Every structure is written in structure tokens, then in C-alpha cells.
Amino acid sequence: MTTGDPVLAIDIGGTKLAAALVDSGGLLRRRHEVPCQPSRRGEGEALWGTLVKLVEAVCADALPGGIGVGCGGPMRWPQGVVSPLNIAAWRDFPLRVRLREMFPGAHVRVANDAIALAVGEHWRGAGVGVRNLMGVVVSTGVGGGLVLDGRVEFGETGNAGHLGHVVVDPDGPECVCGGRGCLEAIARGPAVVQWALDHGWSTAGEPDGRTLVAAARAGEQIAIEAFARAGTALGTAVASAAHLLELDVVAIGGGLANAGDLLLGPARSAFACHARMEFASRCHIVRAGLDVDAGLIGAAALVVCGDQYWPSGAD
Numbered sequence: 407m408t409t410g411d412p413v414l415a416i417d418i419g420g421t422k423l424a425a426a427l428v429d430s431g432g433l434l435r436r437r438h439e440v441p442c443q444p445s446r447r448g449e450g451e452a453l454w455g456t457l458v459k460l461v462e463a464v465c466a467d468a469l470p471g472g473i474g475v476g477c478g479g480p481m482r483w484p485q486g487v488v489s490p491l492n493i494a495a496w497r498d499f500p501l502r503v504r505l506r507e508m509f510p511g512a513h514v515r516v517a518n519d520a521i522a523l524a525v526g527e528h529w530r531g532a533g534v535g536v537r538n539l540m541g542v543v544v545s546t547g548v549g550g551g552l553v554l555d556g557r558v559e560f561g562e563t564g565n566a567g568h569l570g571h572v573v574v575d576p577d578g579p580e581c582v583c584g585g586r587g588c589l590e591a592i593a594r595g596p597a598v599v600q601w602a603l604d605h606g607w608s609t610a611g612e613p614d615g616r617t618l619v620a621a622a623r624a625g626e627q628i629a630i631e632a633f634a635r636a637g638t639a640l641g642t643a644v645a646s647a648a649h650l651l652e653l654d655v656v657a658i659g660g661g662l663a664n665a666g667d668l669l670l671g672p673a674r675s676a677f678a679c680h681a682r683m684e685f686a687s688r689c690h691i692v693r694a695g696l697d698v699d700a701g702l703i704g705a706a707a708l709v710v711c712g713d714q715y716w717p718s719g720a721d
């Protein structure tokens with residue numbers, strides 16, 4: 407890539423696709439996003455077509471200096487062959503190969519979306535200067551990504567840090583992964599909304615994370631309890647991670663983080679309850695400093711920052 411050229415950053419989640427050009431300072435230009443409906447198997451090409459249109463709208467006549475992508479997991483890394491749990495249309499979808507065909511010669515780097523969030527927060531957000539950071543996405547799914555001693559921990563296949571499938575209640579609800587009682591089964595947006603509906607919450611609007619946040623802010627008890635239950639599960643899982651990894655900071659992003667202290671307050675309480683030893687309890691749970699754009703900025707950093715967040719030899 408030519409130093410200084412903006413990078414195309416793409417964030418692929420269960421309910422929306424977002425893309426932007428990002429400069430070497432982390433500033434976004436031409437940010438676009440499109441909603442994507444829950445997809446089914448066999449609709450992979452339709453979803454790819456939606457992504458192509460989005461990318462064309464962002465790039466227009468500009469040729470990006472590289473492409474960084476955060477995508478829901480799991481995936482095969484560094485090949486960028488993705489099978490997002492919450493995007494049924496893509497199973498073993500060769501995302502990196504497709505983007506390379508679209509932009510011949512460009513660097514294309516694909517990582518888990520929570521790894522992208524962790525990188526974004528470490529580069530320009532709440533984790534600047536922090537040595538050991540976990541980024542967590544609480545959205546359609548729940549993901550986690552690790553920056554340890556300043557380097558990204560990808561694991562063998564790019565899936566290290568998958569906090570969403572840490573078990574917080576062995577007798578809890580079934581998870582999309584096939585397991586039971588995972589953090590994701592309790593704290594993913596659709597599960598939080600469903601729990602509220604099952605316990606008597608109703609809304610004149612669409613029952614989703616946004617309307618549930620509004621209800622909780624308006625003082626509706628069931629909505630407040632729904633976030634408290636999710637936050638408690640989140641803080642419990644973070645306590646386990648802090649013991650395993652001696653984390654300094656855990657930055658929480660994703661759509662449900664918009665609930666703010668409704669989610670993070672109970673998360674911090676559960677964390678304080680379960681993280682008793684000083685090496686774990688010193689970890690801080692904070693909201694992602696880059697808010698909804700943490701994943702996009704982190705995806706860009708995978709390319710902009712050379713080998714700081716990407717092992718040399720993994721291209």
C-alpha cells in the first residue's frame with residue numbers, strides 16, 4: 407500500500423454492514439451502513455451483493471490503500487474464510503478471496519469483529535497505552551478480542567478471546583453454538599429482548615435492543631431487570647477472563663453497550679463479587695471509547711498500523 411492512502415474498513419455484524427474510508431490518524435470519511443435482514447443458508451451471494459454495493463458507495467472513485475475487515479466469528483484465519491454464527495448465509499464464505507478479486511493487489515486483512523474492536527480501542531480509544539486489554543462486542547452475538555502485552559492474540563485460527571461462549575450458567579439457556587449457559591445465550595441482544603418479553607414487557611414499537619434501552623431509561627422495571635441479568639452474566643465472564651489473563655482494561659462495545667450503566671453497573675457489581683484477588687480485581691470495565699465505530703477504526707488499524715496488530719507472515 408502507499409503510505410497515507412485511506413484504508414477501506416468494513417464491519418460485518420448480524421444486523422448491519424458498515425464501511426468507511428479511514429485515514430492514517432483513524433478519522434472516518436464516507437461512512438455508510440446498511441441493515442441486513444436475518445439471512446438463511448443459500449443466501450450467501452445475495453449478502454455478498456449487498457456488501458459490494460456498500461463498498462462501491464464508500465469508495466466511489468477512490469482506490470483504497472488496503473482493506474481491513476472485522477466480521478462476526480468463528481472464522482478461519484488468516485485465510486478470512488468466515489462462518490459467522492449469527493449470519494446463516496455465510497458458512498465457509500471466502501470473504502478475503504472475494505475482496506482480493508475486487509481490489510487486485512491490495513492488502514486485505516480479515517479478523518474477528520471483537521478483535522477489531524479491541525484493536526480500535528487500543529489504537530485510538532479507551533485502551534490507548536494499556537498493555538493487556540480485552541474488547542467485547544455485545545450485539546446480535548457476544549464476542550471478545552485480546553490485545554496482550556500490546557500484541558493481538560489471534561490464536562491458531564483467529565478465534566482466541568471468544569468470551570461469548572464462556573459458560574456463566576451450566577443450567578442456563580441453550581446457545582446458538584449448540585452449548586448451554588454461554589454468556590452469549592444470556593447477554594446477546596435478541597436474548598435480552600426475548601427475556602423481557604417473556605417476563606411481561608411490551609412496547610408499542612418494534613421490540614428490539616433500542617426500544618428496550620428506552621424502556622429501561624423510562625424506569626420500566628422488567629427492562630431494567632433484563633439489562634441487569636445480562637450485565638451480571640457479562641461481569642461474571644469478565645471476572646473469569648481477568649483471572650486467566652491479568653487484564654488491565656475490558657472495553658465493552660456493540661449496540662447493547664448503548665444501555666450504558668444499565669448494563670455496565672450490574673457487570674461491575676458481578677465482577678467485584680467474583681474477582682477477589684488483587685491481580686484480577688484491579689481490572690477496569692469501561693465502555694468502548696470509540697462507541698459504535700470502534701470496530702471500523704480497529705479494522706482499519708489492522709492495515710494502517712503495518713505489523714503492530716497483524717503478525718508478519720500472516721498475509
Ligand SMILES: [Zn+2]
Pocket residue numbers: 570571581582583584585586588590591
Ligand atoms: Zn455458546
